[in-house]
Amino acid sequence: MPQFLIQFAQQHEEFRLPELEALATIENVRMTYNPDAYSLESPFLIVEIESAEKAAQLLNRAILIKTITELWGTGLSWEELIDRVKEHPERWPQYLQVPFKFSVVGFGGTIEMKDKPELIDRFAFTGFMGKIDLKNPEEEFLLIADYGIDPNVKIAHTFYMGRLIGHGKRDLIEKFNVKKRRYIGNTTMDAELSLIMANQALCGPGKLVYDPFVGTGSFLMTCAHFGATTVGSDIDGRQIRGKGKASIQSNSEQYGVKDRVLDALVFDVCHAPWRRVKGGLFDAIVTDPPYGVRAGAKTLGRKDPTKQATGPRMAVEEGVHAHLLPDYVPPTKPYEMSEVVADLLMFAVKNLVRGGRLVYWLPTVTEDYTIDDLPTHPCMELISNCEQAFGQWSRRLITMEKIKDWDGQAVALGPPTGDMNKSTTNPKQQGHFGFRDRYFAFGIVENAKRKKELKEAYHKGGPAAVAAYMKQIEQKKKEEENQQQE
Amino acid sequence: MRLITHNMLQCHVKGCNANNFPLELQEVVLEQEEAELNEDFLRNMLGKLEYEALVATCLKLDINDLPATLPADAAYNDEFLQILHRVILETHIKSGKMICPNCQHIYNVRDGIPNMLLAEHEV
Ligand SMILES: [Zn+2]
Numbered sequence: 001m002p003q004f005l006i007q008f009a010q011q012h013e014e015f016r017l018p019e020l021e022a023l024a025t026i027e028n029v030r031m032t033y034n035p036d037a038y039s040l041e042s043p044f045l046i047v048e049i050e051s052a053e054k055a056a057q058l059l060n061r062a063i064l065i066k067t068i069t070e071l072w073g074t075g076l077s078w079e080e081l082i083d084r085v086k087e088h089p090e091r092w093p094q095y096l097q098v099p100f101k102f103s104v105v106g107f108g109g110t111i112e113m114k115d116k117p118e119l120i121d122r123f124a125f126t127g128f129m130g131k132i133d134l135k136n137p138e139e140e141f142l143l144i145a146d147y148g149i150d151p152n153v154k155i156a157h158t159f160y161m162g163r164l165i166g167h168g169k170r171d172l173i174e175k176f177n178v179k180k181r182r183y184i185g186n187t188t189m190d191a192e193l194s195l196i197m198a199n200q201a202l203c204g205p206g207k208l209v210y211d212p213f214v215g216t217g218s219f220l221m222t223c224a225h226f227g228a229t230t231v232g233s234d235i236d237g238r239q240i241r242g243k244g245k246a247s248i249q250s251n252s253e254q255y256g257v258k259d260r261v262l263d264a265l266v267f268d269v270c271h272a273p274w275r276r277v278k279g280g281l282f283d284a285i286v287t288d289p290p291y292g293v294r295a296g297a298k299t300l301g302r303k304d305p306t307k308q309a310t311g312p313r314m315a316v317e318e319g320v321h322a323h324l325l326p327d328y329v330p331p332t333k334p335y336e337m338s339e340v341v342a343d344l345l346m347f348a349v350k351n352l353v354r355g356g357r358l359v360y361w362l363p364t365v366t367e368d369y370t371i372d373d374l375p376t377h378p379c380m381e382l383i384s385n386c387e388q389a390f391g392q393w394s395r396r397l398i399t400m401e402k403i404k405d406w407d408g409q410a411v412a413l414g415p416p417t418g419d420m421n422k423s424t425t426n427p428k429q430q431g432h433f434g435f436r437d438r439y440f441a442f443g444i445v446e447n448a449k450r451k452k453e454l455k456e457a458y459h460k461g462g463p464a465a466v467a468a469y470m471k472q473i474e475q476k477k478k479e480e481e482n483q484q485q486e
Numbered sequence: 487m488r489l490i491t492h493n494m495l496q497c498h499v500k501g502c503n504a505n506n507f508p509l510e511l512q513e514v515v516l517e518q519e520e521a522e523l524n525e526d527f528l529r530n531m532l533g534k535l536e537y538e539a540l541v542a543t544c545l546k547l548d549i550n551d552l553p554a555t556l557p558a559d560a561a562y563n564d565e566f567l568q569i570l571h572r573v574i575l576e577t578h579i580k581s582g583k584m585i586c587p588n589c590q591h592i593y594n595v596r597d598g599i600p601n602m603l604l605a606e607h608e609v
């Protein structure tokens with residue numbers, strides 16, 4: 001089978017192979033490669049694909065692929081590369097007359113401008129006679145020198161030559177740039193990751209995709225961009241309504257996906273009103289459950305269950321039930337991350353079609369995380385688990401696929417419990433257990449919060465307010481220290 | 487909210503498990519908004535829709551275009567898909583009430599957004 005050189009973006013490295021696999025599934029491209037030849041530290045991967053046409057299909061919606069090149073040779077030096085290319089003269093004749101250009105590219109190092117013409121001349125043996133067209137060539141041939149990522153290495157270690165098949169769709173990152181989006185929130189996911197998630201979910205024409213923590217609707221947009229029809233819900237109606245003319249609806253107009261963004265509804269995914277459809281309602285679930293300082297997950301109910309009403313409550317105005325008033329907002333309580341994730345998994349088991357995917361972010365405390373933390377279910381298969389690290393904490397993009405119908409039997413969700421007689425005195429904490437509280441404790445977050453509050457104080461009352469705020473913090477610190485000493 | 491979404495919703499008040507679909511529409515304001523025909527999606531949804539409930543809901547709204555029963559060749563019947571598209575994807579409920587036929591819970595739709603939150607004593 002013909003070989004192709006994929007050059008990935010040096011960005012979100014852990015997500016690159018999973019995205020490539022998803023693209024191959026979406027486009028129905030059979031592809032093989034040696035996983036041992038792949039490294040997170042190199043953007044290059046050689047794959048075998050049945051044809052150049054099929055290879056081009058991988059680019060249709062690739063976010064983490066920069067280019068795919070039909071590989072004509074590789075070597076440890078220019079000399080060796082030239083020898084390899086010369087072994088296949090049967091490749092050249094069809095390009096003898098077409099307008100073309102050669103490009104010389106260095107990765108992790110530079111090839112000086114003045115050296116390039118000479119280098120290109122060394123490939124004159126191919127006999128191309130077409131017009132050289134630097135702006136709009138019909139074919140572009142690449143000479144690539146790979147210096148690796150170590151900046152101290154000044155000599156390239158691998159050389160490639162090939163015919164460019166095309167570029168990925170990295171320009172979509174700019175199209176969905178959050179800074180240019182009319183309506184965003186505090187936790188809006190960045191464009192690149194939102195697009196990658198749409199690929200992981202195998203979004204495409206005809207599919208129905210659901211985001212149960214829709215927020216300002218990022219995933220409704222990117223999934224709809226790739227042809228899916230999308231619907232979202234959120235317990236926080238203010239997020240869905242937006243402000244004035246800025247809303248989920250205005251975003252869907254901005255991105256030209258209005259016809260495919262069905263609706264956004266206000267409800268708590270723990271109490272979801274979706275009608276149960278035999279065989280599953282949704283083709284994919286794509287979501288980022290809220291966590292963090294300002295926007296922790298919430299569910300309906302009261303923290304103190306003894307205070308929860310069992311019957312309708314009367315409003316202050318006599319004779320009216322509070323919950324019937326137009327502005328009634330039911331009480332909510334914090335929704336622990338491990339519960340969110342377990343509920344999300346069960347929701348997917350019940351409501352996804354077979355073959356449907358669940359794609360979500362799982363925040364974890366890095367030092368505690370192990371693969372066993374992932375809740376699992378016999379109906380769901382783990383497809384990929386990619387980490388985006390932030391130092392002491394990280395988040396993982398989890399992709400699961402529903403592999404069989406649920407028989408309605410309740411099963412305990414994984415992790416595998418192993419030998420129950422062992423270590424009952426010291427049960428290991430899950431990496432995402434109590435995530436919110438521990439996230440609070442991190443210095444970085446604390447500083448960011450303080451910075452923001454300082455800024456607000458300054459806006460409200462100028463330098464005097466800032467001084468007062470600082471004093472308040474010192475006071476608090478002292479009190480805490482005193483408490484510790486006691 | 488589009489009529490297709492209404493067809494996917496049922497009452498979910500604690501203990502309300504039967505006769506809780508379709509939610510009865512009252513005092514609704516409808517709006518027609520053109521959208522691009524999406525046959526792939528309509529085909530996907532044919533098996534997921536509750537067609538009888540859809541027809542019944544439409545009749546109460548004076549929308550009489552849908553045939554009483556789903557045509558056998560629905561998936562590739564252009565004329566039918568066009569009508570279905572107009573009804574479930576181009577018809578929006580801008581405001582109104584959705585009432586559970588069983589427990590009478592009222593779900594309000596305002597500015598096209600349905601509020602499906604339950605009250606404290608209903609969860
Ligand atoms: Zn009910």
